[in-house]
Amino acid sequence: MKPLPTESLERAAALIAEAAPILVFTGAGISVESGIPPFRGEGGVWGRYDPSLLDIREFRAKPLASWTAIREIFYESFGLARPNPAHEILAAWEERGLVDFTVTQNIDGLHRMAGTTRLSEFHGAMGELICVACASRFPASRELLAPIVPTCPACGGLLKPDFVFFGEGIPHEARASAFAAAARARLCLIVGSTGQVYPAASVPLAVKEAGGILIEIDPGQTEFSALAEVRLRMGASEALREIDAILQRGT
Ligand SMILES: [Zn+2]
Known part of the structure; x- marks a missing residue:
């Protein structure tokens, strides 16, 4: 078994603590552990x-x-499908004031089920x-x-x-709330998104373009990887558990 990339995890935790409340942006990768297959790949x-x-x-x-x-x-x-530990940790972070807003590309409703309330379900x-x-x-x-x-x-x-079906537009409220949150954010934590679907992928990019920081959690290379300050090549639950433990220790 490979050792955990501790240095990156600690850097991620430090950046999150400093920039909080942060923007969270999620894709299919966060729901895989809930048994939901990705659409692509x-x-x-x-x-x-x-x-x-x-x-x-x-x-x-x-x-x-x-x-x-x-x-x-x-x-x-x-x-x-039920929420997994990654959804639950992010909902707890919202409760604790670490997360300002969550934008998800997923239509499975698992963030809402986990208790996240400040949420844009970008694709419905x-x-x-x-x-x-x-x-x-x-x-x-x-x-x-x-x-x-x-x-x-x-x-x-x-x-x-x-x-949202192919050939349909993004619902106005979902789009407006997502970009408003991006305009406020100093850091966007991207979890399990390949960054190939637009206009959703523009949400983290807007944070980066305004001088903010991107942190990526994904087992593979994505469209965001080259732009991210910290890249964690791990599953969503494992990475978020580790970061949460570091944050709870207050280091
Ligand atoms: Zn009717």
């Missing part, structure tokens, strides 16, 4: 399903095919359904998901998960 969702099923035009044209895949991908597997979240006809929102309940193609209780229109 090896073993990813797009290896098994055609991404066009989540294109808004395809969805409207062929709701039966799209909903069959959506149910399998999101509501039969993701639906069982699967926990609600929205009517494509009247824009009413409903919790994604077992009852609403019972028909093969769920329909709106208010108007009978087609329901879709309230996350």
